[in-house]
Amino acid sequence: MAENDISIKRGGGFMGVFGPRIDSIAREVATAAGVTIVPSSPYHITLLTKDELRQLSTDSSNKIDRLNENAATIDTRNILSLGVGGHPNGVCWVVIIWNAGNIFRKKYGLPCKQFHITLSDHDDHTPDKSLHSLHTTLSIDTLDLNTLDHLVLYSNLSDQHDQAFIYAREMCIRFPDSEKSWLRLADITRRNEQCKLAMLAYARTMHHIDEQENEKIHDYCYKKILNCASMYTEWECLFGENELDQIPEELKMSLLTPWTQTMRQRFVNIYSDEQPQYQQLSREHLFVPFIDPRQRNGNLGN
Template sequence: MAESNDITIRNARGYIGAFGSRIDKLANETSVAAGITIVPTSPYHITLITKDELRQLTTDLSDKIDTLYENGTKIDTKNIFSLGLGGDPKGVCWVVIIWNAGNIFRKKYGLSTKQFHITLSNTDDHSTDKSLYSLRETFLTENLDLNTLDHLVLSYNLSDQYDQVFIYAREMCNRFPDSEKSWLRLADIARRNDQYKLAMLAYARTIQLLNGQGNEKVQEYCSKKIFSCASIYTEWGCLFGENELDQIPEELKRYLLTPWSQVIRQRFVNIYSDEQPQFNQNPREHLIMPFTDPRGRHQNLGKYL
């Protein structure tokens, strides 16, 4: 049985769950803060696969179930985050948990994403929403550090809630503008939402922030996505067509509406050596090249071309 960060993944009374001292610590800290004195009769845990799900998987994957158990013990447990207390402290209550590695594992075996939680009460209600919407206190992203906010973005992405992904990716960029993670998350969701100009500029900022830090794999990924945007959907750089400027969130314009650095330009010097662009600009359409006022007094200055 593999152990990681004081957490073990094991089969317990017909379900698979995560157990260990760190799970106990998350549960106890939340219980003490909420004044909950009842200690559940069963150990604190996070259910990874329920009894019913495991029973169905055993039927469907009879020749692979041993592999499922083995792979389950290898799931990453380092990035398990508590968002706080959900439910009623005098009744059914729980700790709201983000655990993306757990949901990636579930999806691998055809299971839906799960609202992970640690049950604090002796009773449970399996039909109750246990997401962050069940939190007792107002959820404030300003209380989250970069890593937790990043995993929140990824959790919504895994559950296909793309509107929320976009909201929290913007929040990441606004609060942590010097983190390449922030802009990469924003770029990916913008591209998925067909906001190709926003995606292009966010990928470019990711490359700029990574310059000199290595991670060539991520830079190459961003370069390919920028090329895709420019070849098919939009003009290069800060040259905007009709309505494209509306894609750029107001609070992020000062980071995105800036000339590209020489590092980024150099990456695309020979970009069309093997492939020609498919994007055709309507010659009657006016283009605008906005720029930001370095004094910060006017954010939408620009000129039409």
């Protein structure tokens, strides 16, 4: 459906997302789950509750002056359905991932919301309506790249960083030719202080993109690699004690591939203007893992 088949507006005291696309998502999930009751009010996703609107209306700052106008500009291209939550014979809903909506809420000092579309003719505001409420377990090995990517972003926005790592790792396993997979993994592991894994994932991102066409991403990865190498770890596939434990077994074949000459050349004069602060103690053992391409997960430390 077209972008204009959706609108963000006030309705019944709250601010919500309405339109044919929301109706289509609700009916599709309801049909698949065997939900036959149609709610008396239009299908919608609540963006701001009555209490939240009341709270914001008492805020004297300028940030609420154009609340309605700002809400109308929120990106609605990626409103993703994960399936039915609750119980199809009772209170139930469509579990929705909509990161742009939560980014908007955070700008106004509000917490992340478990977006959903109520399917039943009555509602209960107390249960968890996140993906953990799905009637059937979410099978991440069947999700497409875009959905996994938005699950990574949702988990980060919700401060569920361990879960974000799981989704990013799955992206790299199933979509190893996508630079987005490696960039997500790199950012998450850098935040988690797994700097060797982050460095190698940033390098893998650079490997998959054209520098001229993606100059901004290329420069971003370059700076993050420099930060890892200057402060926390040795360059490339030179590992210190326990660092190999950071690398997921199923990703070693990709991450432990030697860097290309083009990439190495990019870093030749990296310390011409500044000196590294990271220092490796002479008594610490360093090694370069050997990956046998004939064995799926075989490796030897040398």
